[in-house]
Amino acid sequence: MKPPLPPSTSSALRKTRPSPYFYTFLTFTVFVLILYCEDLLSIFDRNELVPIKPIPETGKEKETKSTSQLPFVIGEPEETGKKEETESKSKLPFAIGEPEEIGKKKEAKSMSKLPFAIGETEEGCDIFSxxxxxxxxxxxxxxxxxxxxxxxxxxxxxxxxxxxxxxxxxxxxYGCDLPRFNATLMLESLRGKRMMFVGDSLNRGQYVSMVCLLHRILPPNAKSLESSIDQSLTVFRAKDYNATIEFNWAPFLLESNSDNAIVHRVDDRMVKKGSINKHGKNWKGVDVLVFNTYLWWMTGRKMKFLKGKGSFKDEKKDIEELTTEDAYRVAMKSILKWVRKNMDRNKTRVFFTSMSPLHIKSQEWGGEPDGNCYNETTLIEDPNY
Structure with a gap:
């Protein structure tokens, strides 16, 4: 039998012995650790970090310089003096207009879209001037x-x-800068899409230039070019992007006796009235459509319109003659009506290329009276020409 402890020692132990509530808390803590230990260890083993959401800045200007993303731009232009709250928009490639972002009111400034550009310029900047x-x-x-x-x-x-x-x-x-061209971003914008140029040699030049800009970054087995027998329809394929860039020779947009891209009727040009669907069947389903027509209407005399169901090869034809202005107006109304009826404005971007200035009489831009564009190698500086 052990001797009793001295009174002073017994009193000290009684003072340091934990309360019964301490053992209850300790038991509960151990239970919780055992219950959740596996999940906690798995988190640290995977090094998964829970992202901390930043507190939104309200009423403050960005302290760091913001950059607007423009495709085909090497580097980014700085935006100075603009608040963060005005610029947020979601983009749809080739879409006319923009959807509002979820949970946000459309408070941003009205912006103008540049073709194929991710990013915007302020409204009022006329890229055509x-x-x-x-x-x-x-x-x-x-x-x-x-x-x-x-x-x-x-x-x-x-x-x-x-x-x-x-x-x-x-x-x-005059009032803004155009994005610098970048072939990779252009092809990404066209991934899974069709782009088509329609018109005469002016648009054919634009089409060829576009293909030449893009083809260099594609391996030989990832691209192809195919043409119809009469070369009225040409298709360039970027296979890895499932994208096509096409050209449809249609100098009048309407059916004409000049629709063969190789053999044209130059002196005796004739157009068929109400025949937009002849070429229009090639345009359906296109995502980016670029039209042009002008120079072929400038014959210096009245334009002949073939009426009815006759053929250009018929010996006897039902022909109506219209002035150049009236004939051109018929074509413009036909193309606008076709676009409204057949194109989804939320899916397709439609452009019309304006006319190219004539360069036949050099006297018109300050040259010799009997001269033309031969040996002209400098720009015409007169802005009024």
Whole structure:
């Protein structure tokens, strides 16, 4: 039998012995740790970190410089003096208009869209009003000899043109800057889509230029070019992107006796009234459609319209003659009516390319009375021409 502890020692132990409530709390804590230990360990083993959501800044300007994303731009332009709360919008490629973001009111400034651009310029900047400026750093964007898709009649250098200065200009709007071209981002924008140019040789030149800009980044087995027998329909395919860039030769947009891209009727041009669907069947389902028509209407005399169901090859034809202005108006009304009826405005972007200035009489831009554009190698500086 152990001797009793001294009174002082017994009193000290009684003072340090934990309360019964302490054992209850300790038991509960151990139970909780055993219950959730496996989940806690698995989190730390996977090194999963729970992101902390930043507290939104309200009524404050961005302390860091914000950048607006523009495709085809190397680097980003700085936006200065703009508040963060005005610029948030979600984008739909090639969409006319923009959907509102969930949970946000559409309070942002009205912005104008640039074709194929992710990013925007402020409304009021007219990209069609500007001038050609010399650009030694970024031009030309491709060399003629590098592109196998240029038709022989468009190969200026191969046919002996001595100067190359015309290749070193870019368009500069007065009130804003255009995005710099980037082929990869362009193809990403066209992934799974069709882009088509429709019209005469002016749009064919635009089409060929677009193909030459894009084809260089594609491996040989990832691209192809196919044409119909009469070359009225040409299709360039970027296979890895499931994208096509196409050209439909239709100088009047309406059916005409000049629809063969190789053999044209130059002097005796004739158009069929109400025949927009002849070419229109090629346009259905296109995501980006670029029209042009102008120069072929300028015959200097009345335009002939074939009426009824007759053929251009018929000896006897029911023909109506219209002035150039009235004939052109018929074509414009036909194309607008077709677009409204057949195009989904939420899916398709439709553009109309304006006319190219004539360059037949050099006297019109300050040249010799009997001259033309031969040996003209500098820009016409007169903004009124």
């Amino acid at each position: 500007g001038r050609w400026v010399r650009d030694e750093l970024t031009r030309p964007l491709y060399e003629e000899s590098e592109c196998p898709y240029i038709q022989p009649q468009l190969t200026c250098q191969e046919h002996g043109r001595p100067d190359k200065e015309y290749q070193k200009f870019r368009w500069q709007p």
